[in-house]
Amino acid sequence: MLRDPFRADGRLTALSAAGTAGPEPEPAVPPALRTQLEAWHARSDALVLPPAVVLWGLQAWTRLHAALSLELDGHLAATGVDPAPLYQAEADMSAPRRSPAR
Numbered sequence: 001m002l003r004d005p006f007r008a009d010g011r012l013t014a015l016s017a018a019g020t021a022g023p024e025p026e027p028a029v030p031p032a033l034r035t036q037l038e039a040w041h042a043r044s045d046a047l048v049l050p051p052a053v054v055l056w057g058l059q060a061w062t063r064l065h066a067a068l069s070l071e072l073d074g075h076l077a078a079t080g081v082d083p084a085p086l087y088q089a090e091a092d093m094s095a096p097r098r099s100p101a102r
Contacts, residue, residue, distance in 0.1 A: 029055050060094035 029051045037054045071083045
């Protein structure tokens with residue numbers, strides 16, 4: 001079972017509080033998805049985070065999960081792609097960016 005990225009160790013919550021979580025500028029969250037993200041986040045017992053930050057966390061989690069799944073199923077071996085630099089690239093692309101001081 002996958003762990004909730006908002007409860008794993010509090011990093012996303014801490015980054016959000018420090019103004020460093022999420023992409024810049026915050027993406028528009030479609031209304032139907034916003035409602036689902038807010039409901040899921042409310043069930044997670046995490047601190048209140050903006051829907052765009054929750055979306056960013058979910059997107060980062062799914063990207064890394066997808067890369068890992070490709071490796072475990074042998075699809076990366078078939079392409080000759082080394083998973084280590086792929087994981088690093090995914091982590092770098094998903095990394096929080098520092099927001100300007102508020």
